[in-house]
Amino acid sequence: MTTSNRMPLPAVIPAPVSLERPKDAEPFELGPGARIVAVGTAAEEVAGYLAQLLRPATGSAPEVVQHDARDGDIVLALEDDGSGDESYRLDVDARGIRLIAPAAAGLFFGVQTLRQLLPVELEASDGPVPVTVPAVRITDAPRFAYRGVMLDVARHFLTVEEVERLIDEVALLKVNHLHLHLTDDQGWRVAIDAYPALTGIGASTSVDGRGGGHYSKADYARIVAHAAARHLTVVPEIDLPGHTHAALTAVPELNPDGVAPAPYEGVEVGFSGLDPHSPATWTFVERVLGEVAAMTPGPYLHLGGDETLSMGDDDYLAFVARASAIAAGTGKAVIGWHELGRSRELPAGTIGQYWSFTTPRDDSAERTRAFVEQGGRVILSPADVAYLDISYPDGVDGPEGRPLGQDWADGPNSLADSYGWDPERIVPGLDESDLLGIEAPLWTETVTTLAEAEWLLFPRLAAVAEIAWSPATAARDLAGFDLRLDALRARLAAMGVACHGSEPAPHR
Ligand code: TNX
CATH class of the missing domain: 3.30.379.10 (Chitobiase/beta-hexosaminidase domain 2-like)
Structure with missing residues (x-):
């Protein structure tokens, strides 16, 4: 300033x-x-x-x-x-x-x-x-065009009203994209007419069996309209080919033996997958992506692509080439987690979402550059600073009196961590112009209520939102940010929003 x-x-x-x-x-x-x-x-x-x-x-x-x-x-x-x-x-x-x-x-x-x-x-x-x-x-004016928040409504479900409230809250920070992680091993949360069982048994439970839930097409349209009225674009994610256990419980023919497994209520990742050799898989992918694209006025369709630990390379690559072509065929721009960059057959312009660390690990930088090499751009979500489901360092209980958050991403992660990074220095070889923007994901393995979601998001989302909006030249002065944050804390409290490190918000 x-x-x-x-x-x-x-x-x-x-x-x-x-x-x-x-x-x-x-x-x-x-x-x-x-x-x-x-x-x-x-x-x-x-x-x-x-x-x-x-x-x-x-x-x-x-x-x-x-x-x-x-x-x-x-x-x-x-x-x-x-x-x-x-x-x-x-x-x-x-x-x-x-x-x-x-x-x-x-x-x-x-x-x-x-x-x-x-x-x-x-x-x-x-x-x-x-x-x-x-x-x-x-x-x-904003630094980046894409300033996102992701809500994982699959591990635990959030109602339409809860999502609408969160939209109102993040709009205050000039966030302009809401990425909805709609499907995962524990639940399938959006109605697909061609497969009613997806939101029957597929939506019947959640992590620890805390109840199910899903959005009807009318519910989903309400969320999209509410977001649009606050200048947020909804980005739907159908996570494929991994993170698909809930789909496998609902659609028996997707399973190699034709037998649907029981629902899953744990928090392991990487065990499920869709078989690229099965015709049923392709009928499913075409119908699901077609319906989701039709429900989506925004330009993006997120295909997931992460953590397919149970699939071999050849199967994964065969899946990605065909599924990403189907997604692009709906007319939407395809987004995928950085693993999708294993493929050299991505539709031109496919966008990669980077979720490794501020110092890239394994092959994540190379995978991410592969999107740019194929004409696309990158959304940065470095897990050790932008994953807002990671716990806070002070060990304080969340608003419902129980500990919250996961620790795997070099956690716990502080507000200073979320504020102290430079988007230009994450993936070597990428220029500012290669970056579409920044997103803060909220995974919900540990999150069971709206107040818990708010408490993990705030105040760290304020830090990530400032990195996404404010000029690169602005000094990241944590002491000055903390002073401005005092005013935001007071406003959030008046709005009844739970915020880590603030007095508990009054009950709404
Ligand atoms: C990794 S990062 C995941 C999610 C988990 C999250 C928990 C990524 C694309 N996948 O499945 O929920 O870690 O922090």
């Missing part, structure tokens, strides 16, 4: 490209007659969202109008200055608030910045809350 004077800076996470406090400018005070002026049709939806955020100020949402801005109004205007759809400028002083962006996305992210400048009490109160906003001039 560049600053123009020594006044304490408003605490914004992720840090904007530039934030100045203009000398002698007075703060904005929201008056009773203030309106939101939405200039341009695409600005109206964002104006409606902001009006709801401001509702507790007076007890009623400010009126949204289309023109004739007056002093004291909040103006959201679309103006294309060529700076990218997600960029914005935010000017606040006593005369009003002016937020300008080339597209609705930029306005939405600008509103998330503005939200962090508003009194914390607005998040919790039914009002009235006096609203004063410090005078600032901010210009901002």
Whole structure:
């Protein structure tokens, strides 16, 4: 952040490209007659969202109008200055608030910045809350196009309402992709018309047998729509050919002996696989990927591809070549975990998701470069800093009074770990332009409730989100980040969000 004077800076996470406090400018005070002026049709939806955020100020949402801005109004205007759809400028002083962006996305992210400048009490109160906003001039744009969070709804299921809440929470940090890990050994969580048993027996349980669950097509559409309204793209993952035990329990013909095994409630990985020599496999892959692509307005389809320890090389490569071609044939861009880079027959542009360590182990760097060599780009999720299911170092119990998190990825992993890495230095040979972005996965072997998911995500997601959004040139100053984080902690608490290291959030 560049600053123009020594006044304490408003605490914004992720840090904007530039934030100045203009000398002698007075703060904005929201008056009773203030309106939101939405200039341009695409600005109206964002104006409606902001009006709801401001509702507790007076007890009623400010009126949204289309023109004739007056002093004291909040103006959201679309103006294309060529700076990218997600960029914005935010000017606040006593005369009003002016937020300008080339597209609705930029306005939405600008509103998330503005939200962090508003009194914390607005998040919790039914009002009235006096609203004063410090005078600032901010210009901002993201470093990476893809800023993701992954939820594993297979090991433990999260309901539509829980996923919607998490979407609202991560939007505050300008996260713009929600990767849903929809299938794994323990459960298949999305309805596929061609195979109803996938969400029958296939969705009947979870890790430790804590109950099942799945999304109907209507449920899934609700999640996608809720995400879209917060400018997040949903990335569905159907994990193939490994992590498929739940599918094998539901579809007997996928098993070489035609006999479906019993459901699995443990946490081992790498034992299941689909047989590339069986015609039933290919009928299954075509139907499932076809239906999932049809439910997906976003551009991506994640094929998984990780941890197929029970399959030989030839079978794995035969599977990947054919399955990735089927996935690409749906019209979607294919994403896979870095193991997919074992294949030299990937559809052009296939995106690799790197999940080894900040210093690559085994052949992970080579596998990851293989995506770039085949015309694709890379999403970084280094497990020792970006896997948010790894436990915290202090050994404190989670919000339900039990320990949380796994340790395998050089864990426990601290907030400082999640903040202290440089995307350009992870995979040797990759340039910044080879990186599509960054994602923080939340695997849920140990996570059984929404509060537990929140507690593992926050505050470390704030660190990963800042690395994904803020300029490479911004010094990663942990002490300064910690200060800004205090404000975010207070806001999350007011929102009722569980956060490690904060006072317990009040019950919702
Ligand atoms: C590895 S990383 C997995 C998941 C586990 C996770 C636990 C990757 C692509 N697969 O199956 O849930 O570790 O941290």
